[in-house]
Amino acid sequence: MPAAQAINPAFDITIEDKITLQNYCTALLNKVFELPQSQFPDFINYQSGQVKDVLLWLNKLEKLIAINEDLFTSERALSRYNKLFNLIEHKRKELQSSPVKEPKSKTPKRLINADAEDRHFSFYEVKEQIDTFENFGEKILFLTEEIFEYKQADIISINNKLQSYDEQCNFLIEKLQTVRKMRCDMEKEQLEQVHNSNTHKIPGIKIQLNGPINIITNAFKQMMTNVKPNGSAYIPYKIIDVAQFICENFVDDNGEPLSQATIQTYLSPNRTDKDPNNDLKVKL
Numbered sequence: 001m002p003a004a005q006a007i008n009p010a011f012d013i014t015i016e017d018k019i020t021l022q023n024y025c026t027a028l029l030n031k032v033f034e035l036p037q038s039q040f041p042d043f044i045n046y047q048s049g050q051v052k053d054v055l056l057w058l059n060k061l062e063k064l065i066a067i068n069e070d071l072f073t074s075e076r077a078l079s080r081y082n083k084l085f086n087l088i089e090h091k092r093k094e095l096q097s098s099p100v101k102e103p104k105s106k107t108p109k110r111l112i113n114a115d116a117e118d119r120h121f122s123f124y125e126v127k128e129q130i131d132t133f134e135n136f137g138e139k140i141l142f143l144t145e146e147i148f149e150y151k152q153a154d155i156i157s158i159n160n161k162l163q164s165y166d167e168q169c170n171f172l173i174e175k176l177q178t179v180r181k182m183r184c185d186m187e188k189e190q191l192e193q194v195h196n197s198n199t200h201k202i203p204g205i206k207i208q209l210n211g212p213i214n215i216i217t218n219a220f221k222q223m224m225t226n227v228k229p230n231g232s233a234y235i236p237y238k239i240i241d242v243a244q245f246i247c248e249n250f251v252d253d254n255g256e257p258l259s260q261a262t263i264q265t266y267l268s269p270n271r272t273d274k275d276p277n278n279d280l281k282v283k284l
Contacts, residue, residue, distance in 0.1 A: 010039070011046040025064055029071070037083055044087055055095055062088050096138055097145055113165035116153040121146075123168040130172070139176055143169045206251045211280075213252060217266035218275050219282040220246065225269050227284050239267045 013027045035043055044058075051057040065072075065084055072081035111124040126146060133139045147166045162168075209216055220235065220242055227234040235242065243263040251257060266274045275281070 010035070011043050013047075028061070028064065029068060032065070032080065032084065033071075033077075037080060040080075040083055040087055044091055048091065055092060058088050058092050058095075096133070097142060110159070110161070112159060113162045113168070114150070114153075114158045115156045117156065119153070121150050121153070121165040123162070123165055126169065127172070136176065136180055140173055143173050143176075204249075206249055208251050208253065208255055210253050212276055213258065213262070214266050214274055214276045215280055215282060216246065216250060217263055219284065221267050221269065221275075222282075222284050224267070239264050243267055 011031075013024060013031060015023050015027050017023055031043070048054045048057065062085065065081065069081065072078050107120075107122050107125055112120045112122045114121045126143070130139050130142065133142065147169045150166050150169075158164075223234040224237070224239075224242065225233065237245075243260050246263050247258045247260045265271055268274075
C-alpha cells in the first residue's frame, strides 16, 4: 500500500510504485534492514495477521531471505539473517504444533473426549487437523504433543462413551507408521520387479543371412551413396554406424556374429572389389 494509507507505518509494507510481486519483495527486504532487530518478533506477528495463509507467507519470506543471502554478508546483517530464520522457524512450529483450539463451528459435546481447565480434548478435531498436514513427521509430532498435553492436563470430565483420548492418538500414530512402512515396502518391491524385468529381458532376435554377407552390405551401400530421392542420401549415416547396426541385427548363415571390421570394409565406397556380382546385387 502507499505510505499515506499505512495503518501501522512501522510494520506495514509500503509501495509507492505499481504493486507487483517484485516491488513487494523489494519493499519487504528494505523493511527487514530498516527495523531494529528487537522489533522483528512484533513485525512477523503483525504481518501474519495481514495474510490468509500464514504458513505460506512464512515459507515465502524464508525463501526470499535465502535467495538474497548475499545481502547479509556483513557481521551486523548476518545477525539479522540468523534472527529472522530463528523467528520464522519458531512461528512455524507454533502454528503447526499448537494444541487443538476451539473451532469456529463448535464441536458437538458427544465428540469431545474430555474437558480440562483451559481446553477440551477431541480426537474428532485431531483427525481434521492431521488431514491438513502433508508431512509425515509433522503428523507424528503433533499427535505426540497432544498425548503429553492430555496426560499433563487437569481433567475435569471424561466422555465415557468415547475411547480414551491418548489411546486414540496412539492408535493413529501406529496406523500412520504401519501404512507408511507398507507403502515403502510396496515401492521397494515394485522397484525390484522393474529391475528384475529389465535384467532378464529376452535379447532381440537377429536375422540370419542365408548367403554372401556382401549382398546385404551392398544394398546398404547403395542407399548410402547412389539412392538420393531428394538430393540427400537415402540413409545419411556414417559407415561405422551402419556397420554397427548390421552387426547388431544380422548373423551369418551359420548363426555366427558378423565382424564389424569386415562389414565396414564391405560398406566402403572405394572397395568395389568387395561388391557382389551384378546378378546377385539387390537392385534399388
